Amino acid sequence: MNNRLKVLRAERDWSQAHLAELLGVSRQTVNALETGRYDPSLPLAFKIARVFEQPIESIFSEEESNG
């Protein structure tokens, strides 16, 4: 799964702590999401979409398969 979380956060000049507070998660989770180490649950993905006021599919996208 690909995501644009880091770009969206940078565009708004938000800190990891601020985004974590808006999402109700830890900074570790924000970091894991931004570095692609963790794919969020569906409720968290919806929350992220609400916070950034964008549809989920513009934030998250499927990885292109090599085959």
Next chain:
Amino acid sequence: MTASSPKNPRLPRRLLVAFGMGAVMGAVGYVFGRTILPQLIGPDALDGLNLRWSDALAALTGIALMIGAGAVMVISLDPRRLARMYHLEEPASPEEVGQARFQAAVLGFSGFILLLPMVFVLAGLAGGMAMGLIILLFALHTVLNIRMWRGVDELLRRTTLEAATATFFLGQGLLFLWAAAERLSLLPPLTAWDVYAVLMTLYLFVSAVVSARRGLA
């Protein structure tokens, strides 16, 4: 710019170093117990205690848990170091420091409980009283674990579940193979303590790997 889920993220160097140190500690402990210890306390001093390989494994795992907890406690004294450990942009907040210390305390407590049955045997404590104390501490440990579970977010819960799942599949595979060999009279029977020591060692190893892959170590 996008982030993508790494297919096979490399384990952090510090985790590999920790595993290496654990292996060296185990080897040193084994050599010490085989060669130097009998000279210090007498060759027959431990004969009546019925010590098994699983005692050594459980002791190594219990001590590793306590050392890990101690390391987090020391790192948490400096919020910048704690933030570096968790790959965070800014120093850890007092709340994050408190959470890290609580999690480390529960981890260290797990190691302490794991060591207790062997400590009681070595100290020659009465069975019923020792078991009563273990049950009491186990109940306290369970309460702390539930409190920790309720206090963390979905990343840590997912990490815990993944570690538990992987441990189950690895553990049941090993147990099946041993049980089959035991049934065929190829291997000696295991005790509950043997199985538990292997299970906890597996869980420690697997949860360290899973946490590292999620950027938590």
